[in-house]
Amino acid sequence: MTDIPILFEDGEAIVINKPAGLPVDRPKKGGRCLEDHFEQLRMGFQRDPSPVHRLDTDTSGCLLLARNPKALKRFSMAFEERSVEKRYLGIVAGVPSETEGTIELSLAKISSAEKGWRMIAAKKGKPSVTHWKLIAEHDGHALVEFRPETGRTHQIRIHCEAGLGMPLLGDPIYGTGKGAPRTMLHAAGLMVPREKKPAIEVASPLPRDFAALGFADG
Template identity: 80%
Template sequence: MTNIPILFEDGEALVIDKPAGLPIERPRRGGASLEDHFEQLKLGFQRPPMPVHRIDTDTSGCLLLARNPKALKRFAKAFEDRLVEKRYLGVLAGVPSTSEGTIELSLSKISSAEKGWRMIAAKKGKPSITHWRVLAEIDGHALLEFRPETGRTHQIRVHCQAGLGMSLLGDPVYGNGKGAPRTMLHAAAIGVPRDGKPPIAATAPLPRDFTALGFVDGQD
């Protein structure tokens, strides 16, 4: 058995609870990655499962894997067509002035020799939409729920920094990296509709580093 928690399993899909700090693909410099677990995640199937989408190395929670190429193609199209429901939880390094809202900021990739690459809000970038609401406040930090309509790289992280004016706690790229051992973002739930079959639906429990700050996830 794999030590990666499995949240959903059927003949064409797995949803795993990816641990924070584990990259999906092998880093160029080497080291551990989710690829190390693909053999165990076969779970009796001939093929190893294939990630349908990406979440950041630091981000924990729901990751959808396809168990065959046809399923991979269908699930990828569901993401492309914005049919996938995604729910994220994040701890903000501050408290917003309002309790909920929608951020619409187009995103573009930039890079420099000193800082490497990052995403920025740019009018000519790719359209990006994130709905958010505050669930709780503790010690000057807010637990937010995010429901992104689009799935751009670093979307929630940049939308916090550029749209809300404060970064996620612990974010070393879009914030000061302080207050937490990692960027405090968790893929809490995923839902994928399927023709002729029940939808894929999975929920990942709140990680210990969130509960250590006093937060609980008691809302749908």
């Protein structure tokens, strides 16, 4: 058994419920990462599973792993073709004045010696689109559903700050880093179409740190 919860498993795919704080890739400075759990996640298979996409270290929730190279290629193509449906839930530092909308901002990567790298809204950047909907309010914060069409790095985080005008609670790069123990973003749902098999459809319940801030499933 693995200590990482499994949301879905078959012969070509595993979807895990990634804990917040666990990097998908090994940090440059070293330290633990998802790879440390690959042997457990083989679950009877000879080869290690491969992450098909990425979630930020702080982001919890649905992460798809492929169990063989052919599946990895097919799943990666589905992400590139934008046929994968992704649903995120985040707590923003404020309450939007509207109840739903679409954010369209081109994003570019910048870096500096002092602050490291980050994404910014820039006309010459790559197009990115996120649909959002207000789910609940509590104590001056809002639980917002995000459905990104594109999959740019930090897309939802920068769209909150530059598009909604309020960052995700706890975000140290696009916000103040205060108010929460981490950047409050959770990959709550994933739907991956498959040609010869039923689509992979999974949902991950809100974690405890969301409930601690007044937002829980139900």
